[in-house]
Amino acid sequence: MxxxxxxxxxxxxxxxxxxxxxxxxxxxxxxxxxxxxxxxxxxxxxxxxxxxxxxxxxxxxxxxxxxxxxxxxxxxxxxxxxxxxxxxxxxxxxxxxxxxxxxxxxxxxxxxxxxxxxxxxxxxxxxxxxAGNWPGDYGKEPGSAVSQPAEDTHLRIGLLGHSYVIYDRVASMDAVHRLHAMGAKVLTVDMLPADRTDAQVRRFPKRMFWTSGRRILGAAWEFADMPVDGLIYITAFGCGTDSLTAELVERTVRRRSGIPQLILNIDEHTGQAGVVTRLEAFVDMARWRRGR
Amino acid sequence: MKVTFPHMGTAYIAFRALVEGLGHEAVVPPFCTQKTLNLGTRYSPESACLPLKINIGNYLEAAELGAEAIIMAGGVGPCRFGFYAYVQQEILRDLGCGMEMVILEPPASGWRQLLARIKLLTEGVSPSQIARTLWLFWEKLVACDRLEQLSLTVRPYEIEKGSTTKALYRVYRAVDRANTVDMVRKAFRDGMAELHSVPQDRNRPVLTVGLVGEIYTILEPFVNFRLQEQLGEMGVVVRRNLWLSSWILDHLVLSAFRRRREAELLRWAKPYLHHFVGGHGLESVAHSVQLAHEGVDGIIHILPFTCMPEIVAQSILPSVSEDHQLPILTVVVDEHTGMAGIRTRLEAFIDLLAGKKAVFRRCGIEEAVSGAGWTAFAGK
Structure with missing residues (x-):
């Protein structure tokens, strides 16, 4: 069970x-x-x-x-x-x-x-x-999967965070579906090949000893190099590893490229409206930047 | 070069000797104050744990005094502390604070790397001078720890409140001034004698409380609101098994031999915790059980807010408390913690322990444990 x-x-x-x-x-x-x-x-x-x-x-x-x-x-x-x-x-x-x-x-x-x-x-x-699929679609018929918007017309957003946060609809306040609904293509850490993120994170002066922190930092730099139109980092309140990983991501990505970043810190009191407003504002801003 | 390091209890005494022995000028940051904390919280990630923020405050205050390099310890995980130096480096860089950081990684991550990192400090210093300096460093660490340890058993009996603390700081200064191993040893002997000679009333009934938790919050009096002094002045003997010298030894020198020490801790922690969890989480559980067996009246568990290893310990300690009929107070500190809140909780906790002990004395252990004693006590 x-x-x-x-x-x-x-x-x-x-x-x-x-x-x-x-x-x-x-x-x-x-x-x-x-x-x-x-x-x-x-x-x-x-x-x-x-x-x-x-x-x-x-x-x-x-x-x-x-x-x-x-x-x-x-x-x-x-x-x-x-x-x-x-x-x-x-x-x-x-x-x-x-x-x-x-x-x-x-x-x-x-x-x-x-x-x-x-x-x-x-x-x-x-x-x-x-291959760019979502965990919820695994094992379903190929046709029935939630399809993402076609790439050419849409924004690409890099989504960072622990898999047990971003794929959990409560812990992430359903951010993935909301972003899809806003017409953004969402890329996660798991959609990047491990060798690419590994190669990126090797530039960090210390061996990153947190498995997901290592993936996230590598992915953030990979996303920054692609580049995506925006980076969203979903952290859970009280997460110790994210408190430092997010700081490293924010500072290093800002220095490396100008892509906009949003850090959403979610706890059991977070309200839907607050998350939606911030996601909308972020996506609007990223879209405006792209069109500029 | 002007070299600084973050505060952690009395560590500055030994680190000053280390830096000066290597031929640099030591810039000891001003003792932690509200200003340090404010500076640190302003520039640190909000949800980082408290020590990181205070470190940043220390660096910035030291920078005002002209410090050019920082000595900081590293770690091999899984605790966040292992990345402190790197995050702090990024923060200082963005602030335009051009201080060099010398990160002392445990040799577990490679001796060669360690030597390469400290080259900045040791360049041009003869090996014999390095050895002498390390010896002096170690003597000072151990002296301070043992003096502090003695003060814990003197303070509850002192006749004039505050006299032990005053003597202790006098003694620390003497150790700080000593610049050879012989002088440190003399300062240490004199210090022990001075502490022993603090006027005491040895017949006073006292309580014994074990102190466990995260090492920085145990060692740094600013973040724990001078917990040991407060407790001592309430007539409580504090016992703890975590000391700065043992931390330095375990963390920076002997981490390769950790397994043997860990096996001993795991034996104590059974059946509550079966694995090392980083930081001092395992120590907190193991020492609590150990102290319970040694017969302390209660335990205080202190940790910075969101500390990962200590949250594991905090989740488990209620079981220890229940099985050993031992009250445990958890104190979580962060930048918003106030003195009054801590003081109130300490007083309530000590009252509880005193009440419990009185019941024990009045009606014997069996009754007290069975609850009959409690009922009688509560009914009065």
Missing amino acids: VSPPTNRDMVQHGTTLAVDGTCLPVKIFYGHVNWLVETGVDAIFLPRLISTSPREYICPKFMGLPDMIAAAFPGQYCFITPLVNLSCSSRLLRKELERVGNLLGASPRQTRLAWDEALAAQKDYQAFLL
């Missing part, structure tokens, strides 16, 4: 369950776990994501998330928390997978096959995004 797309109710519950200073995505995460607990599942799959790329991290909260959740839902729940740490040897990952497989009653062979299948699916999904 998978929890449904985020809704207001989940945000409400998550806000109550998490400590004050927690960022919005983690509050939403608490809301999703709460939904699963209330629906009555036997166990919750909640991997501990340390690093999904060698010598990189996602963020400290991801590393402690299973423990934070366990503290908020004491005692009675079974959490399956494999350790995902690709900075360590691949043997660790295999051992962890086998442990999970064992827990679910699968033989090591079955686990290995399932893992290969999962990797293939992930690769397929990433290729799908790279």
